[in-house]
Amino acid sequence: MNDPNSCPGCQAAxxxxxxxxxxxxxxxxxxxxxxxxxxxxPEKRESRRSRVFxxxxxxxxxxxxDLSEGGVRVRSSRELPARLRxxxxxxxxTEPFQVLGEVMWCRPVGADRHDLGIRFLEIPQTARKAxxxxxxxxx
Numbered sequence: 001m002n003d004p005n006s007c008p009g010c011q012a013a014x015x016x017x018x019x020x021x022x023x024x025x026x027x028x029x030x031x032x033x034x035x036x037x038x039x040x041x042p043e044k045r046e047s048r049r050s051r052v053f054x055x056x057x058x059x060x061x062x063x064x065x066d067l068s069e070g071g072v073r074v075r076s077s078r079e080l081p082a083r084l085r086x087x088x089x090x091x092x093x094t095e096p097f098q099v100l101g102e103v104m105w106c107r108p109v110g111a112d113r114h115d116l117g118i119r120f121l122e123i124p125q126t127a128r129k130a131x132x133x134x135x136x137x138x139x
């Protein structure tokens with residue numbers, strides 16, 4: 001039987017704060033201190049992402065949980081359909097940036113909660129620079 005706190009893909013040990021296997025990139029979710037993988041195999045993103053806590057406004061305020069140069073993962077009380085284009089304000093602690101994104105996926109997370117993966121479609125160059133600066137600070 002596999003250790004619930006190790007990656008099923010490469011068997012690397014995981015810490016409770018890991019969202020992804022540090023060795024192969026498999027995404028993990030933790031419940032009651034045990035990890036469960038939401039997908040197996042290597043990460044398919046073009047850009048490295050980091051866990052962050054910034055604000056984003058799209059009809060309501062969301063908390064950004066993961067940030068990369070290519071997009072964000074947010075927790076929401078709303079379920080949004082994949083492929084929906086969404087204009088929103090991205091607040092990285094400076095002035096908010098107006099961004100156009102596309103919902104790539106929506107997953108339920110407990111009762112009345114959803115995680116949304118949103119890819120950036122149109123983003124100001126100044127926002128890209130701010131994201132790079134944040135990610136460099138966190139690496």
